[in-house]
Amino acid sequence: DAGITQSPRHKVTETGTPVTLRCHQTENHRYMYWYRQDPGHGLRLIHYSYGVKDTDKGEVSDGYSVSRSKTEDFLLTLESATSSQTSVYFCAIQADGRNRNEQFFGPGTRLTVL
Amino acid sequence: AQSVTQPDIHITVSEGASLELRCNYSYGATPYLFWYVQSPGQGLQLLLKYFSGDTLVQGIKGFEAEFKRSQSSFNLRKPSVHWSDAAEYFCAVGANNNDMRFGAGTRLTVKP
Numbered sequence: 001d002a003g004i005t006q007s008p009r010h011k012v013t014e015t016g017t018p019v020t021l022r023c024h025q026t027e028n029h030r031y032m033y034w035y036r037q038d039p040g041h042g043l044r045l046i047h048y049s050y051g052v053k054d055t056d057k058g059e060v061s062d063g064y065s066v067s068r069s070k071t072e073d074f075l076l077t078l079e080s081a082t083s084s085q086t087s088v089y090f091c092a093i094q095a096d097g098r099n100r101n102e103q104f105f106g107p108g109t110r111l112t113v114l
Numbered sequence: 115a116q117s118v119t120q121p122d123i124h125i126t127v128s129e130g131a132s133l134e135l136r137c138n139y140s141y142g143a144t145p146y147l148f149w150y151v152q153s154p155g156q157g158l159q160l161l162l163k164y165f166s167g168d169t170l171v172q173g174i175k176g177f178e179a180e181f182k183r184s185q186s187s188f189n190l191r192k193p194s195v196h197w198s199d200a201a202e203y204f205c206a207v208g209a210n211n212n213d214m215r216f217g218a219g220t221r222l223t224v225k226p
Contacts, residue, residue: 004157033214035216040123040218041218042118042120042204042216042217042218042219043158043204043206043216044216045213045214058213059115059213059215090157090158092158102148102160102163103160103214105150105157105158105159106157107155107156107157108155108156108157
């Protein structure tokens with residue numbers, strides 16, 4: 001199994017509070033991704049990173065920011081959480097940016113915003 | 115941007131029966147196509163992928179998929195389903211824009 005961990009695995013928070021989710025990899029892969037999974041929508045890309053300090057927006061980036069100060073860590077921040085951000089969040093890694101290559105997924109973080 | 119449609123939200127099959135999960139994509143060029151499986155509470159695991167060559171692709175756990183350009187389809191098949199195959203299945207399409215798009219998923223239930 002690819003070495004990807006996510007923390008926390010579960011979190012309940014209140015509307016308006018900041019939340020940071022962490023993705024940690026031990027594979028030294030260049031590309032890292034944050035997705036959210038919602039019923040009826042599959043997975044949707046929030047942000048991705050193609051190297052340290054290099055990030056870009058995905059399909060559903062509004063309300064989210066990311067940072068990558070080290071190859072192994074990719075942080076997803078909800079500056080002011082809203083109920084619409086209740087979801088399961090998955091991190092994924094990829095050796096390079098070619099979409100022909102497999103993405104390896106972490107176990108997910110279930111976030112509930114009350 | 116590319117897109118994926120999985121027409122079946124939920125499918126139930128009997129153990130030992132054959133399975134076909136449908137996937138249709140929209141993309142102007144040759145896509146990169148994937149099938150992932152997700153067990154409850156788990157992340158996604160790659161079953162198989164297609165990006166060129168033979169249009170019939172073999173994957174893990176006895177699954178296969180066939181790319182049909184004329185139908186813009188990449189359906190997943192298995193000749194004999196096992197109870198352990200019960201899970202959610204996602205089709206995904208990638209392009210040369212670092213933007214992977216996933217279908218909404220098909221949940222598979224296996225009856226004894």
